[in-house]
Amino acid sequence: MTTAADAYRTIPELMRLARGSYKRAVDVQLAADGLEDLPTGSGFLLGYLIDDEESAAGKMERLGIKQAEFRKLVDTLVLRGYVARATDPASGAVSLSLTGRGHAASDATAAGVTFVDEELERRLSPAEMAGLRRGLAELGEIKRSLPGPVLRRGLPT
């Protein structure tokens, strides 16, 4: 719901206040399913692990994280039973796959995201939804057009 105060907020303020909406909804869903120890941001990684076609480098690029962070996150997910690691004895290549717990966490993450998206659809008119999509897309394009190195965004929230 738009409040009277929102009319006076700048777009950067609105963006700051909007930050974390998906994370909060996903956290609520994970807690309901007894999966509170899923590390921040790794719900997205679990989703990417289902996509077997994408390389580890591709996953890191999409997550916006460094190799060391990626490996540490994977280690934590293995330790907590979300991901299984297997090493090919012939080539030494490591493959990762979701465990049953990992699939449950991936489903909970998707449910949290769906909750927010459906709430947006419920609260906004189709024209407002279209404006939101176009506006976010253009902000992303503006960011890519800015000079200088792009700031690292870290783990998604």
Place this chain on the structure above:
Amino acid sequence: MADRPWYEDVPLPQLMREARDVYRHAVASALAAAGCDDVPRNGAFVLADLDQGASDPAFSSQADVVTSLGLSKQAASQLIDTLVLREYLERRNDPVDRRRMEVRLTGRGQRAAIAIRTAVDAVEARLRQLLTADELHGLRAGLAAYRSIRERPAD
């Protein structure tokens, strides 16, 4: 029939992630160019909030600044401390009520605030060129809806 825009098929969380740092990126570049590259995270919101565009800015209640940030009291107080330490803010006791604190921009803070304002205005001007008034309204309404969903996810 017109082509379907590319962003129609991108999940909203991804669009949010890719858009969310645009202002931070623009402001960080402007602050670095102004010699103010040690503004802490969220500090730009404080400086922008206190920016009155005046050469001799008035003091504002620290409590009001902290409330508008939407951070925890401890995090907001640490942020103000850092901004004072790095000479972006001047702090004093409220002369009327000595229990309360007031803050205002220093000369360095004003320089940073101008850089922030200029960077934000440039992004917003670009956005106004690219979006219709209805789309801009939709963007604002959508961001406000995200906030209200985040605050009351179970509703």
